[in-house]
Amino acid sequence: MEFEYQKISVIGLGYIGLPTAATIASRGIDVVGVDVSQSAVRAISQGKAHFSEPDLDMLVQSAVSTKKLRAQTTPEEAEAFIIAVPTPFLDDHSGDLSYVEAAGRSIAKVLKPDDLVILESTSPVGTTQKLCGWIAEERPDLRLPDRHPDNPDIHMAYCPERILPGRMVFELVENDRIIGGITEACTDKAEALYEIFVRGELHRTNAPTAELVKIMENAYRDVNIAFANEMSTVCDALDLNAWEAINLANRHPRVNVLKPGPGVGGHCIAIDPWFLISRLPNQTPLMRMARKVNDAKPGIILSKTRHQIERFRKPVVACLGLAYKPDVDDLRESPALKIVEMLAKDSDADLLVVEPHIASLPDVLAQYERIKKVTLEDALERADIILVLVGHKKFKKIDSRKIYESVVIDTIGLWKGRF
Ligand SMILES: NC(=O)c1ccc[n+]([C@@H]2O[C@H](COP(=O)([O-])OP(=O)(O)OC[C@H]3O[C@@H](n4cnc5c(N)ncnc54)[C@H](O)[C@@H]3O)[C@@H](O)[C@H]2O)c1
CATH class of the missing domain: 3.40.50.720 (NAD(P)-binding Rossmann-like Domain)
Structure with a gap:
C-alpha cells in the first residue's frame, strides 16, 4: 500500500526531534515542530538550533526560511506525529513516562482517522501500548490499534533513534532503522514515513521488540x-x-x-x-x-x-x-x-x-x-x-x-x- 505524507508533526524539538524535523522538512514536506519550551521555539523560529550540533544550524535555517518547518508550543492537525520527548528515570530507576504521556494526551486532541503516531523516545517495553491507552482515554471516539487491530482509526509504531551526537545530521539519514508497529498495517505506514528521508535499511518488527532492541x-x-x-x-x-x-x-x-x-x-x-x-x-x-x-x-x-x-x-x-x-x-x-x-x-x-x-x-x-x-x-x-x-x-x-x-x-x- 502506498502512503504519501504532506504534513508531519514532530513533538519535542531537542537533540533528536529538531534534526528529525529539519531533515524531513528538507525533503519538501510541511513540518510542524512542537515543543513546550518557549525559548526553544523562539530560537527555531529564528532559524537557529538551540544547542550545538555540526551542520544542524544550516539545516534548520534553510527549513525555516523556506517555510517548510514551523515551530510552536501547541500541536495542530497533521497526518503523522513523531514523539521525541525525554524519558529519564524515577527514584526507583523505572522509566519516567510522564513526558510521553503528556505528549500523547496533547496530540490526542488534534488526531483524526487515518493518522499515524510514532514514538521515538527510548522507552521501557510496553510503552507504545500504554501510549495507545492514554490517547484512547482522551479520545474514546477513536479506535486505537491495540484494541482494534483489524480496523483502527489511528496507526501506532515504535521506531527508536540511534544517532550519535556530533554526527546526527549524517546518521539520521544513513543509519538503519527498526520499525515496530502495533500491527503489520501500522508498520507499513511507519515504514513509508521513514522512506522519505532514510537511506539505511528499514527493519520491520513489532513494537515491544523494537522497544527492547533499543535498550539492548x-x-x-x-x-x-x-x-x-x-x-x-x-x-x-x-x-x-x-x-x-x-x-x-x-x-x-x-x-x-x-x-x-x-x-x-x-x-x-x-x-x-x-x-x-x-x-x-x-x-x-x-x-x-x-x-x-x-x-x-x-x-x-x-x-x-x-x-x-x-x-x-x-x-x-x-x-x-x-x-x-x-x-x-x-x-x-x-x-x-x-x-x-x-x-x-x-x-x-x-x-x-x-x-x-x-x-x-x-x-x-x-x-x-x-x-x-x-x-x-x-x-x-x-x-x-x-x-x-x-x-x-x-x-x-x-x-x-x-x-x-x-x-x-x-x-x-x-x-x-x-x-
Ligand atoms: N540525544 C541522543 O543522543 C539520543 C539518542 C537516541 C535516543 N534518544 C532518546 O530520544 C528521546 C529524546 O531525547 P533528546 O536528547 O532529544 O531530549 P531533549 O531533552 O534534548 O529534547 C526533548 C524536548 O522535548 C520537549 N518536551 C518535553 N515534554 C514535551 C511535551 N509534552 N510536548 C512537546 N515537547 C516536549 C523538551 O522541552 C525538549 O526540548 C529520549 O527518550 C532519549 O533517550 C536520545
Whole structure:
C-alpha cells in the first residue's frame, strides 16, 4: 500500500526531534515542530538550533526560511506525529513516562482517522501500548490499534533513534532503522514515513521488540565499557599501562576491548539499562553490575586526583572537559562534570575548567569562587595537575612539551599513559 505524507508533526524539538524535523522538512514536506519550551521555539523560529550540533544550524535555517518547518508550543492537525520527548528515570530507576504521556494526551486532541503516531523516545517495553491507552482515554471516539487491530482509526509504531551526537545530521539519514508497529498495517505506514528521508535499511518488527532492541543496544555498550573500566582499575592496581595492555589484547583477531574513561554519561547509556534492570532484577545481574562499575569510576578518579593534590601546598588543577563525550556541549549525566563537582566539595584546590563547547560554567560549579572557566593555554600554563576528562579535538592537539612539568591524570588515554 502506498502512503504519501504532506504534513508531519514532530513533538519535542531537542537533540533528536529538531534534526528529525529539519531533515524531513528538507525533503519538501510541511513540518510542524512542537515543543513546550518557549525559548526553544523562539530560537527555531529564528532559524537557529538551540544547542550545538555540526551542520544542524544550516539545516534548520534553510527549513525555516523556506517555510517548510514551523515551530510552536501547541500541536495542530497533521497526518503523522513523531514523539521525541525525554524519558529519564524515577527514584526507583523505572522509566519516567510522564513526558510521553503528556505528549500523547496533547496530540490526542488534534488526531483524526487515518493518522499515524510514532514514538521515538527510548522507552521501557510496553510503552507504545500504554501510549495507545492514554490517547484512547482522551479520545474514546477513536479506535486505537491495540484494541482494534483489524480496523483502527489511528496507526501506532515504535521506531527508536540511534544517532550519535556530533554526527546526527549524517546518521539520521544513513543509519538503519527498526520499525515496530502495533500491527503489520501500522508498520507499513511507519515504514513509508521513514522512506522519505532514510537511506539505511528499514527493519520491520513489532513494537515491544523494537522497544527492547533499543535498550539492548545501550545495555550492550554499557557492559562493554564496564569491562574496559574494570581493566583500567586492574592495571592501576598492578602499576601497568592500561592503554598499552588493551591495545595489545586487541591484536587478537576476536577481541575488541573498548576504551576506558572517567565513567559513563549522557542520558542514554547511563539510564536506559535501568528500564530493564528495575523491571527484571533477577534476569539482569550482569547489567546491574556494569552500571555499578561505571558509576564507581568518577569516585576512583577523584581518589587518584586527591592523592596528587596532597603533594602541593596550594594546588591548581586544570580540568580539561565537562561534556559527557568529545566535541559536544551536552553535560547531562556527565562523569566529567561529576568529578569536577566532587573535587570542588572535597578539596580546596583551585580548579581551572576548560570546556570550549559551553559559554559559562553550569550553576553547580559557578557557585564556587575557586572554580574558573579559562582558556586551554591559561590552564596549561598555571596548573600543577592536569586532569584530562574529555577527548575534545582541541585537547588532542596539546603540545606535550607544554605539560611535561605537570602531573598528568589522563582518564581517557589522550597520551596513552605516557605521563
Ligand atoms: N540525544 C541522543 O543522543 C539520543 C539518542 C537516541 C535516543 N534518544 C532518546 O530520544 C528521546 C529524546 O531525547 P533528546 O536528547 O532529544 O531530549 P531533549 O531533552 O534534548 O529534547 C526533548 C524536548 O522535548 C520537549 N518536551 C518535553 N515534554 C514535551 C511535551 N509534552 N510536548 C512537546 N515537547 C516536549 C523538551 O522541552 C525538549 O526540548 C529520549 O527518550 C532519549 O533517550 C536520545
